[in-house]
């Protein structure tokens with residue numbers, strides 16, 4: 001049999017990337033990135049220029065197809081691989097990134113009657129405008145003692161499906177009524193590739209409160225939330241829910257023309273970006289935390305029992321690797337915080353100096369920040385620029401920096417922001433480790449470990465754990481390709497399980513980041529201070545962040 005390949009497509013926050021992977025060794029033969037033509041839509045609708053409210057984040061579903069149209073032919077051309085040797089394709093996506101579609105699977109925003117209604121569009125994972133609904137859902141679930149709540153760390157996030165669907169029902173009942181299905185974008189793209197609509201058990205489990213043994217919450221619960229939602233799971237959330245690695249179907253003739261692949265190529269069910277990355281770094285057993293580090297961080301961990309951990313995003317059986325309980329936690333802004341600083345808060349002289357030296361602003365700041373020892377800036381920050389997604393689970397929390405003086409330099413602030421995100425990660429690791437889900441090893445993948453060595457050393461020092469780095473530029477896409485190979489199966493030159501695929505294809509670099517004992521000692525002290533601030537602002541001692549946010553909403557209305 002000739003050499004076989006699979007393609008993985010990773011749909012990130014700002015772009016989609018395709019990778020063509022050699023199935024014998026996981027080697028990335030070719031990759032190509034397509035920035036979303038419409039990017040993240042958080043100010044105005046591209047159709048009418050209609051203004052969006054605070055906390056909205058939308059996307060254009062056409063951009064997802066554009067990624068397939070541009071990036072798949074590009075990797076085929078770059079590699080020279082024959083489409084006949086590409087035996088499978090898998091995708092991974094941000095989540096919960098969801099959209100309403102009609103009976104034909106057409107996104108409502110494509111239809112003239114709905115294109116001017118923001119609720120007809122894709123709600124991106126970081127759309128945070130359904131916090132009211134999430135709060136009410138959590139209060140009702142707690143009051144009724146719903147069994148599902150502890151599985152999600154005690155709180156369902158406003159980023160997830162039910163809160164977003166309920167927001168649509170509340171703010172745009174006509175859109176709600178016109179929607180035949182609410183679907184994760186990952187399942188929608190797969191339905192476009194294959195002509196079959198199936199839901200994957202990963203997003204259903206983590207984002208739509210579905211449980212392998214118990215199914216969705218009861219219709220009584222939904223009725224108590226809102227009578228309109230009573231039959232939601234049998235109607236607008238209906239659809240077979242199938243495990244990761246299942247073959248969703250085969251590439252249609254139409255999509256074969258669009259992508260340059262052969263019709264009939266095996267297509268795996270949709271997956272989530274961070275979850276797909278886990279087998280791609282070779283993690284198929286418990287005790288090993290995988291951090292997918294980019295705009296945000298998702299922390300992924302396998303366990304053998306269902307344990308309740310404060311603020312975890314969720315625990316789902318088979319949610320990452322079949323046979324294990326998959327745990328997820330996360331920070332909703334990490335790279336995004338650094339980007340905010342670079343774009344919005346550095347003085348002009350920094351940009352000029354970086355420009356003169358021919359380096360990016362991140363690099364310029366990082367080089368200077370590296371000259372400081374832990375503690376030397378006198379600064380400490382809370383990493384809540386986009387709310388808190390784990391432990392506290394509250395999108396109404398905001399950022400803080402303590403310790404400014406007239407001598408504070410931009411590079412010191414930058415370093416402090418890097419450190420704050422490492423403290424956020426340590427909170428999550430501690431929550432798992434001390435509650436029966438051990439974290440013995442840490443792996444990192446995503447854009448950040450490739451770009452910032454200082455950041456990775458800080459994470460090793462703050463967590464006091466050695467960090468192994470993925471030997472791949474596009475780890476989730478490689479993971480998605482593995483699932484594509486599993487959808488194809490060994491008879492076609494693929495694999496029969498993702499564990500087999502990981503054995504052959506996963507790769508980490510030889511070089512690791514090891515904790516430096518003197519840094520660990522100082523960061524322990526700073527972490528205690530971080531804990532004080534974390535609880536003071538985050539656990540109700542001082543709700544100033546929420547009052548400021550409420551005042552802001554009131555005055556800007």
Ligand SMILES: Nc1ncnc2c1ncn2[C@@H]1O[C@H](COP(=O)(O)OP(=O)(O)O)[C@@H](O)[C@H]1O
Nearest residue numbers: 012013014294295335336339362446447451452
């Ligand atoms: N040198 C750098 N140091 C730290 N962060 C960086 C650097 N360069 C880019 N970033 C951040 O990386 C993030 C993008 O990460 P990436 O993994 O590429 O994307 P995504 O999260 O969409 O998958 C951006 O938020 C950006 O601010």
Ligand SMILES: O=C(CO)[C@@H](O)[C@@H](O)COP(=O)(O)O
Nearest residue numbers: 012013093094095294295296
């Ligand atoms: O929430 C999840 C996964 O559960 C992510 O999709 C979300 O954090 C976005 O990830 P990126 O930062 O774009 O890699």
